[in-house]
Amino acid sequence: MAHGWSEEQERGFAAAAEFARVEINPTLGARLENGTLPRELWRRCGEFGWFGQILPAEAGGVGNDVLTAVRAWQGLGYGCLDAGMLMALGTHAWCVTLPIFRFGNPQQRTRFLGPLVRGEAIGAIAISESEHGSDAREFTTRAPARGAGFVLHGTKTFVTNAPAADLFLVFATTRPGGGYFGASAFVVERGSAGVRVGPPLAKMGLKTSPMAEVAFDEVALGPEHCLGEPGAGQALMRAALEWERGCLLAPAVGVMERLLAATASHCVARRQFGRPIIEFEAVGHQLAEMKLRLERARLFLEDFARRKDAGAKADVEAAMAKLEISKSWNQCAATALHLHGAYGYCADLEFERTWRDAVASRIYSGTSEMQRNAIAESLLAEGRVRASRAHP
Numbered sequence: 001m002a003h004g005w006s007e008e009q010e011r012g013f014a015a016a017a018e019f020a021r022v023e024i025n026p027t028l029g030a031r032l033e034n035g036t037l038p039r040e041l042w043r044r045c046g047e048f049g050w051f052g053q054i055l056p057a058e059a060g061g062v063g064n065d066v067l068t069a070v071r072a073w074q075g076l077g078y079g080c081l082d083a084g085m086l087m088a089l090g091t092h093a094w095c096v097t098l099p100i101f102r103f104g105n106p107q108q109r110t111r112f113l114g115p116l117v118r119g120e121a122i123g124a125i126a127i128s129e130s131e132h133g134s135d136a137r138e139f140t141t142r143a144p145a146r147g148a149g150f151v152l153h154g155t156k157t158f159v160t161n162a163p164a165a166d167l168f169l170v171f172a173t174t175r176p177g178g179g180y181f182g183a184s185a186f187v188v189e190r191g192s193a194g195v196r197v198g199p200p201l202a203k204m205g206l207k208t209s210p211m212a213e214v215a216f217d218e219v220a221l222g223p224e225h226c227l228g229e230p231g232a233g234q235a236l237m238r239a240a241l242e243w244e245r246g247c248l249l250a251p252a253v254g255v256m257e258r259l260l261a262a263t264a265s266h267c268v269a270r271r272q273f274g275r276p277i278i279e280f281e282a283v284g285h286q287l288a289e290m291k292l293r294l295e296r297a298r299l300f301l302e303d304f305a306r307r308k309d310a311g312a313k314a315d316v317e318a319a320m321a322k323l324e325i326s327k328s329w330n331q332c333a334a335t336a337l338h339l340h341g342a343y344g345y346c347a348d349l350e351f352e353r354t355w356r357d358a359v360a361s362r363i364y365s366g367t368s369e370m371q372r373n374a375i376a377e378s379l380l381a382e383g384r385v386r387a388s389r390a391h392p
């Protein structure tokens with residue numbers, strides 16, 4: 001399928017895949033054993049530009065357009081055998097660094113952004129709570145005003161990168177009952193008095209992406225910790241989620257491309273009943289489905305990127321991309337495992353791990369049901385507009 005990538009975008013893809021092979025893959029075994037984020041590797045990722053792909057040079061970024069950036073992230077996924085690391089890097093880049101760049105004032109950018117972009121600090125985003133997962137309209141975590149600042153109290157959970165993080169982007173209620181204007185966003189440093197990170201949570205996959213609960217016990221925050229205006233938390237969260245949903249799974253498209261290449265090669269080489277298994281129609285059709293899913297996922301991803309490059313709002317496109325890529329990644333990973341037979345089920349090959357890693361993509365950053373809700377809500381809104389025009 002012709003995607004019309006420029007030579008620069010193709011070079012970016014290849015360089016990213018090579019970066020993953022040289023810098024990330026060799027130490028995968030150690031990370032799978034200890035589940036930690038190595039600081040030196042993080043710094044190397046910062047040097048390569050992973051945390052500032054679309055940030056301008058004056059903010060320490062690479063200055064790529066969004067399409068070039070997501071093509072590079074696809075390359076990273078294509079080369080990288082560690083989907084946990086992809087999750088950790090993407091969370092830091094899209095969910096923490098980018099919002100601080102977009103909504104931070106000059107002082108906040110000076111203080112927080114540089115270390116995040118350079119890979120000297122690790123960032124985490126803390127939205128979810130035990131009682132508020134999909135429903136993040138109001139938070140149990142509170143941050144009432146105290147003097148010129150705020151005092152943060154509550155517990156967040158399922159926080160990716162938390163065990164290693166230096167900095168948390170935290171969403172909390174500042175005006176109970178204030179609805180859309182009742183929440184604010186805060187940048188909270190790990191060293192602040194009252195911040196306590198729990199032990200890493202054991203999970204099915206993404207073993208190299210550590211996740212934990214984070215408790216805030218009467219953490220005193222100055223006004224300089226509030227990102228955006230007080231009360232703008234929900235708006236900021238929606239804006240951040242648009243980018244997160246649109247871009248976080250870009251590497252998964254590269255992972256699918258690798259899975260397809262490996263599985264097709266296997267099906268050519270593997271012989272049963274006297275011929276390569278790819279010659280059985282039932283097998284060929286499964287490969288054809290993988291190819292369709294890969295291309296569909298890529299089209300949704302790149303549609304989002306092109307819209308953002310055009311300066312357009314793309315929250316619905318982000319929801320569609322997130323939904324489609326996560327579904328396709330799960331299906332491709334399951335098919336890759338299946339077509340490798342018992343070898344695919346064994347831990348020596350990457351397939352059982354990649355399949356376990358893919359499962360979470362239908363949950364984090366809003367479950368598949370929430371993406372469908374977002375798409376349906378936009379259709380409802382459009383339908384109402386059309387109806388009002390038809391019946392003035």
Ligand SMILES: Cc1cc2nc3c(=O)[nH]c(=O)nc-3n(C[C@H](O)[C@H](O)[C@H](O)COP(=O)(O)OP(=O)(O)OC[C@H]3O[C@@H](n4cnc5c(N)ncnc54)[C@H](O)[C@@H]3O)c2cc1C
Nearest residue numbers: 125126127128133134158159160360363364365366367369
């Ligand atoms: C690997 C991983 C990493 C994560 N990282 C982070 C992170 O860094 N920061 C963070 O804040 N959170 C993180 N999360 C949490 C994640 O955002 C939540 O798990 C997610 O929003 C769903 O919330 P929940 O788990 O409480 O499920 P619930 O909201 O309790 O949902 C349970 C089920 O009900 C369905 N459901 C709920 N409401 C509706 C509805 N209105 N219509 C239809 N179906 C509905 C859901 O789709 C789901 O199937 C992570 C989760 C995972 C698995």
